[in-house]
Amino acid sequence: MIYTLTLNPSVDYLVEADEIHLGSLNRSSNETKLPGGKGINVSRVLRSLGVDSKATGFIGGFTGRYVEEFLNREGVQTRFVNVEGDTRINIKLKAGTETEINASGPEISTLAIGTLKEQIKQLGLGDYLILAGSIPSSMPDSIYEEIVQICKDTGAEVIVDAEGDLLKNILVHRPFLIKPNHHELGQFFNKEITEADEAIIYGKKLVEAGAKNVIVSLAEKGAVYINENDAYKADVPQGEVKSSVGAGDSMVAGFLAQYLKTGDRKEAFRYSVASGSATAFSIGLCTPEKVEQLLQEVKILNS
Numbered sequence: 001m002i003y004t005l006t007l008n009p010s011v012d013y014l015v016e017a018d019e020i021h022l023g024s025l026n027r028s029s030n031e032t033k034l035p036g037g038k039g040i041n042v043s044r045v046l047r048s049l050g051v052d053s054k055a056t057g058f059i060g061g062f063t064g065r066y067v068e069e070f071l072n073r074e075g076v077q078t079r080f081v082n083v084e085g086d087t088r089i090n091i092k093l094k095a096g097t098e099t100e101i102n103a104s105g106p107e108i109s110t111l112a113i114g115t116l117k118e119q120i121k122q123l124g125l126g127d128y129l130i131l132a133g134s135i136p137s138s139m140p141d142s143i144y145e146e147i148v149q150i151c152k153d154t155g156a157e158v159i160v161d162a163e164g165d166l167l168k169n170i171l172v173h174r175p176f177l178i179k180p181n182h183h184e185l186g187q188f189f190n191k192e193i194t195e196a197d198e199a200i201i202y203g204k205k206l207v208e209a210g211a212k213n214v215i216v217s218l219a220e221k222g223a224v225y226i227n228e229n230d231a232y233k234a235d236v237p238q239g240e241v242k243s244s245v246g247a248g249d250s251m252v253a254g255f256l257a258q259y260l261k262t263g264d265r266k267e268a269f270r271y272s273v274a275s276g277s278a279t280a281f282s283i284g285l286c287t288p289e290k291v292e293q294l295l296q297e298v299k300i301l302n303s
Contacts, residue, residue, distance in 0.1 A: 002046060002053035002256065003123065004039035004130045005116075005147070007139065008105040009080075010090040011063045012036030012245070014283065017095040034284065035067040036090055038132030038161055041249035042256075043076045045275060045285050049257040054079055056119060058136075060106050061086030081115045083108055092245055107138045120147055123156035128176065128256065132161040132249065145169045161252055171210040178206065179215045179252050196233045199224045200303050204231070213265065215255060215272060217248060223276070224303070225269040232266060234273045237297035239281040246285050251276035254291065266300060273298045 016030040035044075043055040054077040059067055064087040068078050085106025093099040123129060129151055131144055140146075144162060148170050151158045157176040160167065167178060167188065186193040189202050199216040203226040206214045214226045225232045254275025259268035274294040278286030281294075 001123075001126075002043075002051065002128045002130065002260075003120075004043045004046075004053055004055050004132065005120075006037035006039035006055065006057035006133055007108075007143070008037065008088065008134060008136045009040055009057055009059055009064070009067050010036035010088045010103070010105070011066055012090050012092055014092045014094065014243075014245075016283075017093070020093065020095045020099075032283065033066075035070045036245075038249045039130055040067070040071065041246040041285060042130050042132060042253045043071065044074060045246075045250045045253035045279075046257055047074055047076050048285070048288055049253065049275075049291070050288070051253075051257045051260065052077065053130075056080055056116070058083045058106070058108055058112060058116070059087045060084060063087040063089060079119060081112050081119070083112050092243070094243065098244065105136050108136055113139065113143070117147070117150060120150050120156075121154060123151060123154050125155040127154075127156040128159060129156055130159045130161070130252065130256075132159075132252070135166070141165070142169075145173075148173045148175070159252060159256065161248065171206065174210045174212060177213040177215065177252070177255065178211045179217070179248060179255075180206075181248060182216055182218045182221075185216050194218075194221070196222055196224050197303070200226060200231050200233070213255075215251060215269065217251060217276065223251070223269075223273050225265070225272075227265060230265070231303040232269055233301045233303050234269065235299045236273060237277045237281075237294045239277065239294075241280045242283050244280055247276045247280040250279040250286050254286075270295060270298050270300055 014032040043053045059080040060083040088103035088105040091101040159177040203214045251272040255268045255272035258271035278290035
């Protein structure tokens with residue numbers, strides 16, 4: 001079974017406007033409300049691709065109920081830990097450029113953290129846990145590392161979409177997959193990385209440090225995939241980028257969905273790139289039809 005963990009979910013309020021004038025009354029041209037959070041996005045894309053997962057993390061209040069009910073309607077199983085306070089509301093404003101305003105989220109108690117850890121201890125061989133997104137300020141910075149250690153003890157595989165020190169502390173535990181973008185990869189090594197060949201060089205260092213599979217996204221310059229034996233480069237399809245929200249999460253979901261179906265990592269990488277692009281070219285997350293349409297445009301090269 002696949003489990004996705006979102007420590008700080010949200011209701012994402014997507015607002016489109018022709019233009020925004022600060023200090024004045026502005027009117028939107030379109031609004032959309034969706035459950036937000038990187039792990040939640042992964043679960044939603046997996047479901048659309050025909051793969052079951054169970055979403056967990058912390059939710060609370062009327063906004064938390066909205067998140068859980070929305071996911072259940074889409075067929076995503078949930079096992080959230082309920083907390084005091086409301087799940088946060090994040091604003092995504094699209095007016096020529098994208099502007100995001102992310103709230104802090106509710107306080108997470110020691111009891112709630114303990115309940116989550118007990119859930120994770122039930123995972124075992126054949127299970128995958130996807131850790132994605134930031135850690136709430138009320139939680140210890142070590143929580144990801146503690147969770148990864150639990151999975152190492154139980155035999156569950158871990159996929160991590162995090163950055164900086166969060167990633168550094170996890171590599172030694174040999175995560176199944178990590179997916180930094182080129183900015184995050186550059187920050188990790190204190191380098192500016194702009195080209196695919198550079199990303200492969202430093203991606204290999206992440207493999208040497210413990211990661212079993214690495215995908216690095218480079219926006220319009222494509223993506224790279226590295227494991228112990230192979231390295232591939234991919235061009236991204238051409239299209240109008242409507243929103244970057246969820247594109248990286250879609251890459252994780254696309255890779256895992258195809259890998260579990262076929263065991264072919266090169267083809268899983270192709271699906272990863274197509275899934276990320278399909279989300280970037282949409283308002284909302286990708287659909288299977290859009291992914292299939294873009295697959296033929298994704299060219300994979302050995303490196």
